Amino acid sequence: MKPSSRPTIFSITESEIDLNDLLAQITLESTGAAAIFTGMVRGETRRGESHDTAYLEYEAYVPMAEAKMKQVADEIREKWPVIEGIAIVQRIGRLYPKTPTVLIACTAAHRDTGVFEAARYGIDRLKEIVPVWKKEVSPSGEFWVEGDYIPKPGE
């Protein structure tokens, strides 16, 4: 299959993430499997320091974030050339518990092609290099969540 016929979607949005629409856009005639990861706002955290969350406020450096999402998609295609479609979407703004905030979906002909690993790689890389931040707001106050990954030259 020509690379040009493989759909790649990457966007920062303030709108609801429409899983069905995105899945349809990355499903080809030859597609038989999709691995989808979505993250949502967790209202009750019990792992580590137990706390509750009223909402998260997301912001992004939009043009760079979309460029880095494309880079993540390019890296996925380099590692798993059989991947057909890729969708990477991050929602920003004020998001409440149970609301999906991010979606990574990869499609392939079959499930044993690395499609699960590709989606896993996508979310892990997004959390490393895509410039998006979230502020956690709870009844007891608010704080910016900071990651711990320092990008290397060329990333």
Next chain:
Amino acid sequence: MNHIKLLFFATIRDRAGTKSLEMEIPADMTIQGLKDKLSTDYPNLKDSMKSVLITINREYAFDEAVVPSNAEIALFPPVSGG
């Protein structure tokens, strides 16, 4: 002198008290030099300069890089999307 635009995000914006700034810098100034200048000019940012991530024209940049003219420089903490 080179004209540059600075963008601040998340904790760095809160401490800077602004989303963006424009300034003139010497033509040979490096990212390290820019961090030193910001620490001096904006004392609230001094502590942030140790762990800040910096980009030049939307690519990650490191201390020894020279800041080009008309660059869009962004400063922000390690990312926390998802």
